[in-house]
Amino acid sequence: MDIDVLGALDVRENGISITPTAAKPRQVLALLALHADQTVPVAALIEELWGERPPRSARTTLQTYILQLRALIATALAGDGSDTSRTAKDVLVTLPGGYLLSGGGGKSDVREFERLSGLGYRAVDAGDHPGGARLLREALGLWSGPAFADVQGGVQLDMEIRRLEETRLCALDQRIEADLRLGRHREVLAELTVLVSRYRTHENLHGQFMLALHRSGRRGEALDVYQRLRTTLVRELGIEPSAALRRLQRSILMTGPERPLETTETPKRRLVPVG
Template sequence: MEIDVLGTLAVRLNGVSITPTAPKPRQVIALLALRAGQVVPVAVLAEELWGSRPPRSARATLQTYILQLRELISTALENGTGDETGQHRQAKDVLLTVPGGYLLKAGDGTSNVREFERLAGSGYRAMDAEDYPQAARLLRQALGLWTGPALADVQTGPQLQTEVKRLEESRLCALDQRVEADLRLGRHRELLAELTVLVNRYPTHESLCGQYMLALYRSGRRGEALDAYQRLRATLVRAMGLEPSSALAKLQRSILMSGPETLPARPATGAAVAPVG
């Protein structure tokens, strides 16, 4: 089974799509696919589909959606290629009914979430080992798996919204570390266009702002670096009643007082504030 969620949703079995077109069955397969190999309780699926007040018919309707998914799975087992054992399997062996819920068996298939996590983890270890070329390469590969926002074409309820937020935070963490690796390699000028977009997209993200300030300063644009700090500070105060972290304030003072040779090598390392909106 192939599971892609880092962008539009695509779930394929033996090369055949088992992704339904109707909104609610898409929610069901998305949640089952994200938690492939784990039991997803009926109550969790009901909350995803209908929130905290599911209708009386929720269980029966969910069973209908499961039957629709099994029909797609049956078609894939009958008509797909690449699985010599497919003819001996049934849909109920792929999408199981278990006590209290349902379980999707992905087998030894691929998942772009798992591949992203594998590459990002290797990139973080390379950062820890100060192998910045390797870290930049691995983290760039990990981020390249994203073709858009996670589950971009899926209607999301409470459960999937939590999953999407988790994935977005993981992506931002990998992006932060990839930018850091590139800064360590002296690529500050090449980063400016990307960081300009990022600080506008995430106007309260302190780490990205610190990296932007450092890239600007090292590119001979001291005034713009200081302006970036003031914009972040004004946004934080207005939106959250917060001042920038001490690490970012220290970077600002370094830019005010120091030459580039004495600036800290790493930008602000304080925890990133969640983006506005």
């Protein structure tokens, strides 16, 4: 089974899609696919579908959705014709307290992203910035859009979507950091222009943008980025920029465009809500 969730949901058994078009069965498959080879509790699936006020028929209705998914799986298995002993119940398994979608050793874009980004982090930590940038770029290339872009999420999926977005941001942050250390300042400017507009309170992205602008001979614009961020942080969150970001601003103020900053390191990330 091949599973893609970093963009539109696409689950394939033997190359045949088993992704339903109806909204709620689609939600069920999305949660099972994200946690492939793990038991997803019935309670979690019910909360995903109906929130805190499920109908009395919730369990029965959920069982109906499971049957609909198994029907799609059975069709896919029949279309393959190579293993008649494997049934839909072997793929979507009923277990005490929940259900498990068996990946059968197939591809998962989430797992591949986690593998590649983990290798990328380790390469960067070891000082291999070219290798780290390459691995992180490959990991980020697995995203074709927001996670579960075509699924109407409930409580559980919304939480998972936020978690996945955070992992993507972390990988993006580290890839840009590696590119800056490799002197690719002009190459990342366009990307950072979009990112700081989208994540208006993300300090590390703003710090990277400031550094890239300064190293590209655009010192005034780098300082403008700091002032816009400070205004946003004070107005929306009631906080000042971090000490590390203030130090970067002072370094840019004191260093002319013809002289490099003493360090290429951007401020360490401070966890504030991203807007």
